[in-house]
Amino acid sequence: MSSRRLTSAQAVVAEIRDPEIPTAAIVEMGMVNAMYEEGDALVVEILPTFTGCPALPVIVATVESELTGAGLGPVRVITRADLPWTTAMITAEGRRQVAAFGIVPPSSRRLVAEEITCPNCHQRNVALVSRFGATPCRATARCRSCGEPLEVFKPIGVSPG
Numbered sequence: 001m002s003s004r005r006l007t008s009a010q011a012v013v014a015e016i017r018d019p020e021i022p023t024a025a026i027v028e029m030g031m032v033n034a035m036y037e038e039g040d041a042l043v044v045e046i047l048p049t050f051t052g053c054p055a056l057p058v059i060v061a062t063v064e065s066e067l068t069g070a071g072l073g074p075v076r077v078i079t080r081a082d083l084p085w086t087t088a089m090i091t092a093e094g095r096r097q098v099a100a101f102g103i104v105p106p107s108s109r110r111l112v113a114e115e116i117t118c119p120n121c122h123q124r125n126v127a128l129v130s131r132f133g134a135t136p137c138r139a140t141a142r143c144r145s146c147g148e149p150l151e152v153f154k155p156i157g158v159s160p161g
């Protein structure tokens with residue numbers, strides 16, 4: 001085991017962003033399940049954020065090419081579809097990055113318009129427009145106070161209560 005290789009790999013992976021939310025690192029989004037060495041390969045386990053996420057192949061290819069480019073290969077990226085990712089895995093920093101991109105971070109429970117705070121005017125006066133936004137993981141809403149359209153990151157894998 002060379003811990004130096006893992007430390008270097010963690011630094012490289014920490015810089016990789018979610019293609020759908022370019023301000024957010026995939027580590028902060030809770031998408032990196034584990035990194036370890038197996039034989040001579042560096043293994044990275046990625047959790048898919050939701051079934052059919054179009055960003056997933058991009059993320060897998062980026063992780064492979066960045067690590068290989070940093071001289072840390074051979075690299076094997078495993079997609080752990082058997083481990084359910086939830087929006088609760090997004091770190092506090094990840095939630096801040098989601099908000100910085102202009103998307104309302106996911107709530108800890110099911111999506112309720114009354115619990116959404118408008119990021120523009122900070123009022124709680126938001127109406128859901130559609131449960132389907134620009135991507136399947138987002139909903140579209142509008143603030144009744146300032147009139148701004150909002151994108152809301154839907155809670156995924158959290159308890160319905």
Ligand SMILES: [Zn+2]
Pocket residue numbers: 118119120121122123143144145146147148
């Ligand atoms: Zn507003």
